[in-house]
Structures are given as C-alpha cells and as structure tokens.
Amino acid sequence: MARKVVGFGEDDLRALAGVRSFERGLGYLDAVSGLEVGERSITAVVRGTDVYEVELTFGGDGLSGRCDCPYGQEANFCKHCVAVGLTVLRRAKTIPHQRAAARARSSGLEAWLSALSRDELLALVREQVAEDRELRRRLELRAAAARSDLSTVRDRIIALIDPRPFARYGYIEYADASGYARQVAEAASALRALTADGQATQAAGLAEEAIRVLGKAYREIDDSDGVVGEAAAAVAEAHVEACGVARPDPDRLAEWLVGTVLDDRDDVTDLDPLDYADALGPSGLARLRRLAAEALGRRPSGWAERYLVERLAKAEGDVDTLVALHAQDLDPSGATHLLIAEELEAAGRAGEALAWAERGLRDCAAETYIDGRLVDHVCVRYAETGRAADAVTVRRDRFRAERSLAAYRQLRSAARAADCWESERAAALAALDEDARRERGGRYGGPVLIDALLDDGDLDAAWREAADRADDRQWERLADMSREIRPAEALGVYLRLVERSKEPTGDRAYEHLAGLLLAARDCHRALGTEDAFTVYLGGLRTELGRRRKLMSILDRHGL
Known part of the structure; x- marks a missing residue:
C-alpha cells in the first residue's frame, strides 16, 4: 500500500543503498526533521556528524537521492537518504494530505500573484532581487539582452559560466555541480535569446568563448550525475543554432570546429561537426575534410583525429577512406578486421567484406584470444553461402586453440549442420582427454572433457571419466542429471x-x-x-x- 502512495518501497531503498548503508540508515530515523513533500520530490534535514540536506526524487526513471554528506557527494545513496525514505514510508498515510497541501499552497501563491498590481509586483521583484544574488544576475542578463546591451550580456554570460565561485578548493565538488550547471543552462538560454533577437553573430561568438571556458574547467568538476555536461550540451546547441542563422565564414567555422574537437581539454561539449553542415556549406565541409586529414597526418595515432576523419567519411559514405583508416591500426584480436568487414558489407560489398574477415582469422591465428564475433561472422557467412564444411574447419581450428566448452559447443553446432559430428566429436573428445591427462582443467577447475560429455548428455561416459578427475561443480551436475x-x-x-x-x-x-x-x-x-x-x-x-x-x-x- 505504501508503494502506491509514495512511489517506492523498502526494497527500492535497500537496492539503491546496499545492505550496509540500509542498516545504518535505520539508526537515523529519529534524526530526520523538516520533511517537505512535493509531487515528485521529498526534502528533509538529517542530523548526523553534521546537519545534512537530503532530497529524494521519484518518477518514471525510478527513485534517486541526493545528500550533501561526504559519502552522498560521491553520488552514493547514503544512510541519510535511507533514513528519509524510511521516514516517508512510515508516514505513508499522511503523504496524500501533504501533497494536497503543497498543491494548495502553489495554487494560492499563483492566485495571490495574479491579484497584485503592477507596482506591487515590481516591489516584490525588487525585494527578491536585492536578497537573491543568483536571481539578480539572471534578470540582469535578460534585461541586457532585451536592450541589446552586448557588453553587459557578455559580462553576464562569462560570469555565469565562471567556475571559480563554486570551486571552494580549486575544484567543483559533487554537491556544488548542480548549482554550477543551473548557471551554465541559464547562459545557454541567454545565447538562444540573443539569436532570437537578431544578434546571432554575437551569440555565436559568445558561445565559442563559453565553450572554451567550459572545456578548460570541466576536468576540475565532479559531474557524477552529468548535470554540467547536459548544460554544456545546451550551450553547444545554442552555438549550432546561432551559426545556422548568422552564416559565419565557412572556412573560419571549419577551422574553429577542428581546433575545438581536437583540443584535449574539451571533454564536455562533445561537438559533432556534422551538426554544422548547413552553416558550413560545400566549401566549409571541404575545408573541414582537408583540415581533418592534415591533423591525422600529423598525429596518426590521435584518437580525436581518427574520430573526426571517421565521422566525416561515414557521413559521406566514403567506405574506402574508412577501410584505409581502420587498416592502419589492426587489433590483434581481429576486432578491427570485423569492423572493416561490417563497413564493407553495409556498403553492399559482400565479397570484400568476407575477404577481410577471413584475413582476420589468418592474421590472428597465432593469438591466444580472437574476437568471437569475428569467428561467428565468418561462420554465418559460410552457412549462408552453402559452405558448411568451411564453417566446420573454422570452428575446429578455434576449438584446437581454445579447448573450451563454448568452442566445443560451436564445433558441434557447425558439424551437425555439415552432417559430420560423429567423426568430429571423436577427435574433439580425444583432444580433451589428452588435456585431462595433462591436468589441463576447465574454467572452474575440472576437465573440459567432463563438461563436454555432460553437455552432450553422455552420462555413462561422464561417470567413467569423473572418478579422480571431476571437481565438485561437475560432480553435482552429474548427480543432478543422473x-x-x-x-x-x-x-x-x-x-x-x-x-x-x-x-x-x-x-x-x-x-x-x-x-x-x-x-x-x-x-x-x-x-x-x-x-x-x-x-x-x-x-x-x-x-x-x-x-x-x-x-x-x-x-x-x-x-
């Protein structure tokens, strides 16, 4: 019943906090005070080593909690969150009344504000502006934007994204990240407002400055919840919007994009150059491609450089460039060969795709580990083209290299499809028997031979081989099956x-x-x-x- 009333239960609290924090939270029930209930959130104060503020939110995404205690600041659902949650559950019968009261207060406030005269509203706003520094800064920004005071707008936006007021120790801690994120989001709104007011060129320039500051600051922020990242993405979207309206010089925009994407310090905005395709136009895109290729030439192993070239090639359907790019750094597991094969196959070049996948098997044959997806890819293509015997050969080679139950199962599946399992099984079991004699155990200690026999359902053989060889896990499975x-x-x-x-x-x-x-x-x-x-x-x-x-x-x- 409580779950229906408040949206969560004790099981949810235990799952989020873990057993230890949940049990410790039981000792703080008498320390909870100031409980305030809203539609989708509950706030309270918990007195522990210090006085901590807790907020629980719940809805479509489930239950989450915030607390400004040290453990809570590391994005953990702490004992204080548990204490507040349990307090709410113990007062579940009063929750509907408290919610109704909250709605009534909100409705009453709306009615009162609507009834105030213009002068009374102005007096109220001035009073709040004098007391609330954050509100004053936001309203100053809106006022400056409304009268096209670009100097003031710039100063206000730079002030909003300045991380220093939140970095008490030279670093923005988890508890302060949401406050900083709100200011960054306000800056993004101001940039969009500038564009809407016909100042798109100025908005684009300010957005670039904001992105630079955010990129520099982000590594010194504990953004465990991603709130600053979301706000920074809004700034990037405002820049895209401004460029779409202002139509800046395409070459200059291409140079800025490449410089920003390749900047090692920019970990926050995650710019996608293709979002600017309209603003860049054909000449800007061509310039972007040239700059990206030159950057990759200077630093072939650079992750950002490779990403940029790959992104542009994919957008243009330039499969040959993608293949050449991936071929420069082939992973010994065969994963890159598979990636190339998938790109070629998507482009309708099935023959080349299979050739690359087969090359991957050859190149990686001596490796201890080969990406299983590559092996699966080749075998599926063989099966689709009537090459069942070739699929058996691949599975046999992998089994000889791995000697695992998974490899045995895959060989069995391929050999049955090719109607040759009886002979393949005899050879495979002989190899596993040799391993067992050499005390080469399976993943859990016992011989793979016994696992294979059990998987085949060959219980008589499994009983014969189990003596002095099977581990406890295998003995138990053998007994269960028998x-x-x-x-x-x-x-x-x-x-x-x-x-x-x-x-x-x-x-x-x-x-x-x-x-x-x-x-x-x-x-x-x-x-x-x-x-x-x-x-x-x-x-x-x-x-x-x-x-x-x-x-x-x-x-x-x-x-």
Whole structure:
C-alpha cells in the first residue's frame, strides 16, 4: 500500500543503498526533521556528524537521492537518504494530505500573484532581487539582452559560466555541480535569446568563448550525475543554432570546429561537426575534410583525429577512406578486421567484406584470444553461402586453440549442420582427454572433457571419466542429471558434497546446502529409504544446530 502512495518501497531503498548503508540508515530515523513533500520530490534535514540536506526524487526513471554528506557527494545513496525514505514510508498515510497541501499552497501563491498590481509586483521583484544574488544576475542578463546591451550580456554570460565561485578548493565538488550547471543552462538560454533577437553573430561568438571556458574547467568538476555536461550540451546547441542563422565564414567555422574537437581539454561539449553542415556549406565541409586529414597526418595515432576523419567519411559514405583508416591500426584480436568487414558489407560489398574477415582469422591465428564475433561472422557467412564444411574447419581450428566448452559447443553446432559430428566429436573428445591427462582443467577447475560429455548428455561416459578427475561443480551436475536413473550413485555424490559444505557460512552457502539435502532426499525416496534420510538429517541438524540462520533456511525448505 505504501508503494502506491509514495512511489517506492523498502526494497527500492535497500537496492539503491546496499545492505550496509540500509542498516545504518535505520539508526537515523529519529534524526530526520523538516520533511517537505512535493509531487515528485521529498526534502528533509538529517542530523548526523553534521546537519545534512537530503532530497529524494521519484518518477518514471525510478527513485534517486541526493545528500550533501561526504559519502552522498560521491553520488552514493547514503544512510541519510535511507533514513528519509524510511521516514516517508512510515508516514505513508499522511503523504496524500501533504501533497494536497503543497498543491494548495502553489495554487494560492499563483492566485495571490495574479491579484497584485503592477507596482506591487515590481516591489516584490525588487525585494527578491536585492536578497537573491543568483536571481539578480539572471534578470540582469535578460534585461541586457532585451536592450541589446552586448557588453553587459557578455559580462553576464562569462560570469555565469565562471567556475571559480563554486570551486571552494580549486575544484567543483559533487554537491556544488548542480548549482554550477543551473548557471551554465541559464547562459545557454541567454545565447538562444540573443539569436532570437537578431544578434546571432554575437551569440555565436559568445558561445565559442563559453565553450572554451567550459572545456578548460570541466576536468576540475565532479559531474557524477552529468548535470554540467547536459548544460554544456545546451550551450553547444545554442552555438549550432546561432551559426545556422548568422552564416559565419565557412572556412573560419571549419577551422574553429577542428581546433575545438581536437583540443584535449574539451571533454564536455562533445561537438559533432556534422551538426554544422548547413552553416558550413560545400566549401566549409571541404575545408573541414582537408583540415581533418592534415591533423591525422600529423598525429596518426590521435584518437580525436581518427574520430573526426571517421565521422566525416561515414557521413559521406566514403567506405574506402574508412577501410584505409581502420587498416592502419589492426587489433590483434581481429576486432578491427570485423569492423572493416561490417563497413564493407553495409556498403553492399559482400565479397570484400568476407575477404577481410577471413584475413582476420589468418592474421590472428597465432593469438591466444580472437574476437568471437569475428569467428561467428565468418561462420554465418559460410552457412549462408552453402559452405558448411568451411564453417566446420573454422570452428575446429578455434576449438584446437581454445579447448573450451563454448568452442566445443560451436564445433558441434557447425558439424551437425555439415552432417559430420560423429567423426568430429571423436577427435574433439580425444583432444580433451589428452588435456585431462595433462591436468589441463576447465574454467572452474575440472576437465573440459567432463563438461563436454555432460553437455552432450553422455552420462555413462561422464561417470567413467569423473572418478579422480571431476571437481565438485561437475560432480553435482552429474548427480543432478543422473538421479532419476542412477539414484544410488547420485545419492553418494550428494552426501559427499554435503559433508564438504558444512564449514562455509552465509546465506548463499546455506541455501546451497539445503539444495543438496533436498536432492539427497529425492534419491532416498526413489530408493525407498526415506527413514535413513530422516535419521541422517536429524543428526546433521543436531551437529549444526547452533547455526540459527541455517536452521531457519532448512525449516523454510521443509527439512
């Protein structure tokens, strides 16, 4: 019921905070005060080591929380957020009334403002401007823009994006990032207003200055929530809009774009030169391409340079340039070969695409790791073109190199499609048997041979190979798969695993132990020896009776 009223429940708080912070939050319920409820947010004060302000918001994106405690400033859902959330849930019955009261206050304020005369409103605004520095700066900016006072507008915009007032220690901390972001967003609004008022050229110039300042400042901001990045993106959008109206010199705009995109300090605006295609026109785009190519020539390994050339080539459908670009730096895993193949295939050049993918397999054949997507790509193309035997060859080569269960499964799938699994399986199992004899285990310790036999459902062979080779995981799976047809052998496995599972503690270990006991009980039932299980279980409960949590879990499972 509480979930429907407030939009979240205890499970949401526990999931966001983690067990430790959730439990610590329980100790702060008496420290919560000043609870204010809105439509989609709740604010409160929590008294801990200091007095902390907490805000919970909830809606379509789920529940989130902010707190200005040190842990909360690192973008964590802290114990103070938990305390506020739990307080709200315990007062769930009063929440609808508080929301209704908040709406009534808002409606009353709107009615009162509407009833004020012009002089009364002016007096009220002047009073607020005198008391609220941030409001005064915003209104000064709007006033300057309205009267085309560009000098003042520039000063106000630069003041809004100046990070220094928020950088108390030379760095904008998480708690101050949202305040700074609001000012940056206000600057973006002012730039758009300038463009709308016929001052697009001036707006473009100011936006470039703002982008420069933001790029320089961003590395010294804890923008864990991305709020500053969003506001900076709004500034970049205002610049695009201004350029679209002002139509600046295309060569000069191309030079500015390349310089900004390649500036290592600009990590915030994420400019896309193609957003400026209309403003650049054919000559500007040509200049942009030349500058990008020259920059890549000077620094072939530069990430930004490669991105710029790749972005322009993709936009123009210049596949050959893309292939040449990627071919300069081929990843030893084959990932780049695959990328080239996908670009060529998308361009309708399937033959060249497959040739690049096959080259990737050859170039990377000696590598320990090959991107599995490349192997899949080649095998799928072989299957589509009736080359099933070639697909088997590829899968066989990869299996010989990897000797994993996944590679065995892929070989099996390809060989069945080519109707040659019987012979391939014999060779594959022989290779895995050799590995097992050399004590070359699988991912979890036991031989891959046993995993392969189990995956094939060849239980008789799996039982033969398991002796002195299988690990506990494999023994348990073998018993699970065999208990209906070999209950006695499976029971022996389960009882042995129970003995090994007595020492570990914790919920997960106890649940696993309970699962083993349930399986053992099923075996006893199949054998008609349930009384023996009852005696065994009684002895086990006596032996481990001091573990209350284990006893509770056994009770829950009917053990």
